[in-house]
Amino acid sequence: MADWVRLDAEDNVVTAIRPLAAGAAIEAGVETTGLVPRGHKIALLPIAKGAAVRKYAQVIGYASEDIPAGAHVHTHNLEFRNVDVEYEFGTDLRPVTLAAEPDTFMGYRRASGRVGTRNYIAVVTSVNCSATAAKRIAAHFTPEKLSQYPNVDGVVAFVHGTGCGMAGDGDGFEALNRVMWGYARHPNHAAVLMVGLGCEVNQIDWLLGLYGLEQGPLFQTMNIQDVAGLRRTIELGIEKIEKMLPLANDFTREPCPASELMVALQCGGSDAWSGITANPALGYACDLLAAQGATGVLAETPEIYGAEHLLTRRAASPEIGQKLIGLIRWWEDYTARNKGSMDNNPSPGNKKGGLTTILEKSLGAAAKGGTSPLNGVYKYGEPVTAKGFTFMDSPGYDPASVTGQIASGCNLVAFTTGRGSAFGAKPSPSIKIATNTEMYTRMVEDMDVNAGAILTEGRSVEEVGREIYDLLLRVASGEMSKSEAQGLGDNEFVPWLIGAVM
């Protein structure tokens, strides 16, 4: 089993996965020239002063002195040149070779042509003022009551803390509209009931007009003020869903091409190994998805900050690259006007763990997206229509980010974690990928994949990536993920709140 890991065949550095003394063999003819701490980088070949240092196949900085093969590479000999960034578009495209044999999964095909991986009935709220009504309506449909509808996965209430006390236009209002609409039309929902209060800023009727939605047997709306009170609203909501249930139960799984998968790429509670194990493995899975014509949706804009000019080089068109730069500028303004900053530089703890530059840190997060071309950039919750690798704007905060990814159409979630997490979402099942074996073992009831095995069992990034991909296909077909089997996802709907609460 190797003492180090190489993240891409083009890299000229590798990462030590345990502390190495001087003289440790790396590759034929290469030995460490001194102590290398765990998680730190080693030159795989001589790197001349001024030459690029590559990790993740990307430039993470430049040698500030001649670096011999086997030398420890860190802040003493690797510099980040903060030159004026020249944005380039499409200069680093790695074309995708489509798989010869398309994979399939068993999904629910909807009238829209989109495919669901689950078959829920959703109770979507416009405002916190209808949260209890929605929860009560959903709670009526116990497993016993649903037992005669075996194809229905459940009745879920999506409740949240916003929807009023906000501006009726602008970024925050538009983001909430997109989330509402994204859940209302999500392919994992067989039917939808929207419940409001009536006088909220986020008007259901306005939304219907905006998106041209019409009420029908599988889509209904109601307001507490119109229905005249909580009890009657709950009773009427239950009646409406009782009529939806037989129709929802008529949907059945059928073979669908893997190209119908749209996977939310997410990390939370990251550690020093996230960028070495779980994120690159998920990135490999994302490349396998891209080869199927499926979609991977990277997000968490603050965490890719500092590496955006490397992502623009992967942009399939200048417009796509420009849209990413526009998001970055928006975030600089958003954080500045909220008295924060976009500082994503490695902290002292990051540096101790082996991260030298902001590029390296940001690339570790972006590694979840693999290496294929960036085929689309989207606003928070905006419908993702491109195939392959895409990006959706969001905060890094897990529930807010995944809520946007699901609204944008993701029917699966792949979540890497180092510290551990009990995250789960509805209506799209989440698999969780541990970055290290210690945490995986400790929280095995919550973890689906152990990417720590790359360090402790000598498995390759590609092998673990293939395991993730295979599991995604099985979960898409109905196999329960760990979080799903535990019933998680009823409390994790958190639309991103942008702007003042009034």
Added chain:
Amino acid sequence: MADWVRLDAEDNVVTAIRPLAAGAAIEAGVETTGLVPRGHKIALLPIAKGAAVRKYAQVIGYASEDIPAGAHVHTHNLEFRNVDVEYEFGTDLRPVTLAAEPDTFMGYRRASGRVGTRNYIAVVTSVNCSATAAKRIAAHFTPEKLSQYPNVDGVVAFVHGTGCGMAGDGDGFEALNRVMWGYARHPNHAAVLMVGLGCEVNQIDWLLGLYGLEQGPLFQTMNIQDVAGLRRTIELGIEKIEKMLPLANDFTREPCPASELMVALQCGGSDAWSGITANPALGYACDLLAAQGATGVLAETPEIYGAEHLLTRRAASPEIGQKLIGLIRWWEDYTARNKGSMDNNPSPGNKKGGLTTILEKSLGAAAKGGTSPLNGVYKYGEPVTAKGFTFMDSPGYDPASVTGQIASGCNLVAFTTGRGSAFGAKPSPSIKIATNTEMYTRMVEDMDVNAGAILTEGRSVEEVGREIYDLLLRVASGEMSKSEAQGLGDNEFVPWLIGAVM
């Protein structure tokens, strides 16, 4: 039954409660001089050009021409002088006469010396990542399981959408800390279990250190990452609460002075009658509370905007008045940097309904606070320690505002509504006061008091205010409010999110 309502004995205008033709008798010797629409003002005596027009005993503007008794008073003859405001402090104090006979209620006296109106066990979350764990722990304690603890009102999970992806200092972080701490020490809680994930920004351990909290039989904390997973966290949480239950059940109600009441004053879904019926009636109840040495907590800073210089004249000290002005300045910055504004001017719809100036509109909201001196101004969720009429900073948005009022110590909520609302909160019961009889009748299952009777049954503001006060005492002693009987309050915990989500 009168055709008009006078809101204070010092007023020189009254409000028509139905459309009046010319020649309608108002008071001895006063007749309307022309048509007066419903909700509009009538001069009760001659008002010379330049003289102050008073409603709510406050100056709402100045006569722009000589106004005869019986004339319609509106934009054509009433002007708002937007002069540079000279802030005055304590120039309009109406001393409170303490009641000769103190009233009492049956409350739970705590070791802190504070008094609860309910006896809950709380499961408080630091971050959304522990929401499902907390909900599952609380859900274990069904009415059947709690039946052997008759003095315990329930086990409640307080879950929310924030706690990470935020700055670890500044206004937003401090506000969340105050809410956490306010719920952890609330007198309506016999015992508290705090549940976190472990790696969140809003660290439970940091909070304990900040407030000098120590774990004990009635206060426990736990993190999912430490306990190693969701299932074990739920099991351990249930074990901890099972040990708390007999101790919580040992608390019993005992006679307590009404001075221990702290009432959140709130409005939501307001209409043209809010400032004429329900808000002044609640204001009268607030005066009765002040006469008992109890506390009323007005909030919703954006809704008193434009009348803050009238509130400072009621400030018991210059420091209290200055603190209110500081909040106003903060809000101007908060809304401006979020691309909004503090505009609280009457809309065209407001004007059609009879509201002439920003002062009149803001005073209609502030009327909930009655007429006694302003004895304290507090930040969002800051412990309110003054007695009598006080103010706490918050948005107008109901769940966010009430969450702050409860965190600040309120053990009751009085909520006025015109459009209708199904709001309820835990751990502090809410009574709801309808501004109009039509909505009261339609939503009677959710409304506790009909202040619309001031218009339709000729009841006085004082009579309805007394009814509210008496009901507050009964609810404080254990009588269930309408929303409480329906079990509301498990989904309305919404800490005010200030700042960027990262």
